[in-house]
Amino acid sequence: MSFFPQPPSSTAGQVTASLRQDHDIIKKVLKATDACIKLLKEGKEIPPAILLDTVDFITNFIDRCHHAKEEQGLFPALEATGMPRENSVIGTMLREHEEARKIAEHIKNAVESHIQDKSEESRSKIIQYCEAYVNHIDRHILKEDTRLFIIAERRLKGKENDVKKMVDSVEIEKVGGAEGRKQYEENADRFLSSVRQLGSSNN
Ligand SMILES: [Fe+2]
Ligand SMILES: [Fe+2]
Numbered sequence: 257m258s259f260f261p262q263p264p265s266s267t268a269g270q271v272t273a274s275l276r277q278d279h280d281i282i283k284k285v286l287k288a289t290d291a292c293i294k295l296l297k298e299g300k301e302i303p304p305a306i307l308l309d310t311v312d313f314i315t316n317f318i319d320r321c322h323h324a325k326e327e328q329g330l331f332p333a334l335e336a337t338g339m340p341r342e343n344s345v346i347g348t349m350l351r352e353h354e355e356a357r358k359i360a361e362h363i364k365n366a367v368e369s370h371i372q373d374k375s376e377e378s379r380s381k382i383i384q385y386c387e388a389y390v391n392h393i394d395r396h397i398l399k400e401d402t403r404l405f406i407i408a409e410r411r412l413k414g415k416e417n418d419v420k421k422m423v424d425s426v427e428i429e430k431v432g433g434a435e436g437r438k439q440y441e442e443n444a445d446r447f448l449s450s451v452r453q454l455g456s457s458n459n
Contacts, residue, residue: 287346
């Protein structure tokens with residue numbers, strides 16, 4: 257996993273500022289999920305509350321909020337500048353969001369099964385699908401940070417306020433705006449420190 261550092265923000269960074277901030281929050285959860293995978297591979301149990309928080313973050317923050325901000329805010333703004341949906345980076349990102357949704361559904365099912373049966377089979381499925389998800393989203397974020405957002409910042413020059421309004425309105429609808437996002441950021445910090453504690457207490 258790369259967990260790439262953020263590229264320097266451009267002068268037109270306002271267009272993508274909130275999306276880049278989301279990526280920072282998501283990267284913390286990817287790190288925590290990676291630590292969970294390591295513990296599960298060592299045969300350790302992860303408390304159900306932590307597994308359920310991971311599913312909640314993936315479902316409600318990454319998919320319902322962050323991907324919607326891109327799909328309903330950024331991508332239409334780029335299409336309005338003449339960028340095609342098909343055979344373009346937008347089409348690739350949409351397919352990757354769809355793939356992320358499918359893997360997230362598998363994680364949710366595996367976590368629900370494991371909380372019920374504590375079986376080796378459900379544990380292996382959590383490991384398998386969480387690994388797939390972490391790798392997929394890590395690569396996806398890297399492409400957006402280093403390619404899509406650079407294009408967006410260039411193409412949407414002069415339209416920063418309009419795009420920001422569209423992205424913010426999706427965030428308000430999905431998680432209640434900046435306050436809701438702050439809550440998810442706190443959850444991500446707590447998730448990361450809980451898993452780190454779990455790792456050190458299990459040593
Ligand atoms: Fe995306
Ligand atoms: Fe993104």
